[in-house]
Amino acid sequence: MNKEIISIENIDKSFGEGDEILQVFKNFSLNLHQGESIGLVGASGSGKSTLLHIICGLDRPDSGSVKIQGIDITELNYDERSELRNTEIGFVYQFHHLLPELTALENIVLPALLAGTNQAEAIKNASLLLEQVNLSGKENNTPNELSGGERQRVAIARAMSNNPSCLIMDEPTGNLDTKNVENFMTLLMDMVSIKNVTLLIATHDTKVSSRLDRLLSLE
Ligand SMILES: Nc1ncnc2c1ncn2[C@@H]1O[C@H](COP(=O)(O)OP(=O)(O)OP(=O)(O)O)[C@@H](O)[C@H]1O
Ligand SMILES: [Mg+2]
Numbered sequence: 311m312n313k314e315i316i317s318i319e320n321i322d323k324s325f326g327e328g329d330e331i332l333q334v335f336k337n338f339s340l341n342l343h344q345g346e347s348i349g350l351v352g353a354s355g356s357g358k359s360t361l362l363h364i365i366c367g368l369d370r371p372d373s374g375s376v377k378i379q380g381i382d383i384t385e386l387n388y389d390e391r392s393e394l395r396n397t398e399i400g401f402v403y404q405f406h407h408l409l410p411e412l413t414a415l416e417n418i419v420l421p422a423l424l425a426g427t428n429q430a431e432a433i434k435n436a437s438l439l440l441e442q443v444n445l446s447g448k449e450n451n452t453p454n455e456l457s458g459g460e461r462q463r464v465a466i467a468r469a470m471s472n473n474p475s476c477l478i479m480d481e482p483t484g485n486l487d488t489k490n491v492e493n494f495m496t497l498l499m500d501m502v503s504i505k506n507v508t509l510l511i512a513t514h515d516t517k518v519s520s521r522l523d524r525l526l527s528l529e
Pocket of ligand 1: 325332334352353354355357359361
């Protein structure tokens with residue numbers, strides 16, 4: 311078995327209090343290994359985004375542990391969580407969240423600079439990533455000068471900027487047409503196998519889930 315990248319043990323998570331309490335997770339556990347690709351499926355409101363935010367340390371479980379490469383993020387402070395997120399986890403949202411005033415290349419370079427990589431190396435790596443998502447020649451385009459599918463490909467490249475051990479995606483194809491979903495998935499799955507990252511995607515799209523190793527259904 312490959313190395314364990316994400317290990318969630320017995321988490322509980324609820325929102326609200328008293329009569330209004332909503333229990334989203336009760337004693338939930340999940341282990342993901344290096345190179346695995348997993349789809350997170352389930353009805354709207356079943357807790358997919360909540361789980362992804364917990365894994366990224368953007369939200370906290372009420373109890374239980376969440377380990378990324380053996381480090382329990384529930385025991386880290388805000389700065390330590392931010393650093394772990396920047397270096398170990400690549401996140402892609404439904405809406406690309408690229409910085410509008412930066413070019414495609416600069417958007418990919420930024421997380422590497424924040425992690426302390428020197429500029430020349432960060433630019434070299436970002437150019438290579440743009441090539442891997444088939445966007446050579448678009449280095450200097452800002453997000454509004456790119457198509458929806460191209461923006462999502464820049465978002466994948468940005469997520470890979472610091473060579474993370476896992477890629478976490480929340481409905482990354484929610485805004486793309488059928489043809490672009492297929493292109494996106496082909497590129498993504500190539501990237502996953504080249505870099506041997508663990509992939510976890512929340513999705514409603516069977517064109518996405520059918521390409522993954524296994525599916526996890528939340529109720
Ligand atoms: N900050 C919050 N405060 C209160 N309730 C919340 C909060 N975040 C999420 N919830 C509730 O928790 C439940 C799970 O939400 P979540 O966003 O994880 O669902 P989801 O599976 O991602 O749904 P979708 O497919 O629509 O994106 C929902 O009922 C939601 O209303
Ligand atoms: Mg969601």
